[in-house]
Amino acid sequence: MVMTAEQAVTWVGKTNTLIQSNKEYLTELDQAIGDGDHGLNMSRGFQEAEAKVSSSEYETVGGVFKDTATVLMSKIGGASGPLYGTAFLKMSMLLRDKPSVTQADFAEAVEEALNGMKQRGKAEQGEKTMIDVWHPVADFLKNGQNVNAGKLVEVAEQAMEGTKDTVATKGRAAYLQDRSKGHIDPGSTSSFYLFQALADVWKE
Numbered sequence: 001m002v003m004t005a006e007q008a009v010t011w012v013g014k015t016n017t018l019i020q021s022n023k024e025y026l027t028e029l030d031q032a033i034g035d036g037d038h039g040l041n042m043s044r045g046f047q048e049a050e051a052k053v054s055s056s057e058y059e060t061v062g063g064v065f066k067d068t069a070t071v072l073m074s075k076i077g078g079a080s081g082p083l084y085g086t087a088f089l090k091m092s093m094l095l096r097d098k099p100s101v102t103q104a105d106f107a108e109a110v111e112e113a114l115n116g117m118k119q120r121g122k123a124e125q126g127e128k129t130m131i132d133v134w135h136p137v138a139d140f141l142k143n144g145q146n147v148n149a150g151k152l153v154e155v156a157e158q159a160m161e162g163t164k165d166t167v168a169t170k171g172r173a174a175y176l177q178d179r180s181k182g183h184i185d186p187g188s189t190s191s192f193y194l195f196q197a198l199a200d201v202w203k204e
């Protein structure tokens with residue numbers, strides 16, 4: 001699987017489409033265990049990110065991700081803005097000079113993104129955050145020849161659903177302690193949309 005700069009733009013666009021059509025659902029999830037703004041935060045950020053990257057010319061995948069990072073960082077806000085911003089910034093740094101990236105490059109970039117997010121949010125896997133989706137996806141992408149679009153969606157979806165049974169120890173949901181159990185984490189859900197959009201790009 002490879003990714004060109006053009007496909008990177010498509011990825012951001014498809015993520016935005018999924019976020020916009022699931023905005024209310026993301027809001028509901030965040031109303032249950034947070035402050036109810038995740039739908040609004042994500043829709044504002046990805047709307048602007050798509051507008052920016054689809055109206056610019058790019059030579060490299062890193063260039064697309066750098067602009068995406070800048071927009072997400074300034075437009076999403078909340079806890080998730082700096083985290084998604086960091087993810088795209090880390091990927092952009094690794095893929096800076098590349099007009100098109102191989103699967104191995106991309107796997108490495110996602111690993112870097114994950115490490116950057118963990119550092120930024122001081123979170124580990126299992127704390128009921130978006131890290132719970134990024135972690136297994138990063139592991140899966142390192143898997144080499146067994147990587148395909150269908151399996152990617154499966155891995156990300158299962159990880160997102162797995163957050164339902166856990167207790168939050170990071171983010172706003174952590175204030176609820178045991179009462180955070182029984183709800184899917186909003187950030188894990190938006191991260192699932194991101195990887196679902198990626199799988200869509202790969203399928204084309």
Ligand code: ADP
Binds near residue numbers: 030078120185
């Ligand atoms: P806020 O909580 O500031 O209102 P959002 O609602 O946009 O921000 O985002 C909430 C999501 O951010 C959570 O569902 C969770 O996935 C993620 N999150 C919160 N804190 C952390 C953290 N320390 N590390 C990783 N992810 C986090």
Ligand code: MG
Binds near residue numbers: 030078
């Ligand atoms: Mg919130």
Ligand code: MG
Binds near residue numbers: 079
């Ligand atoms: Mg908030």
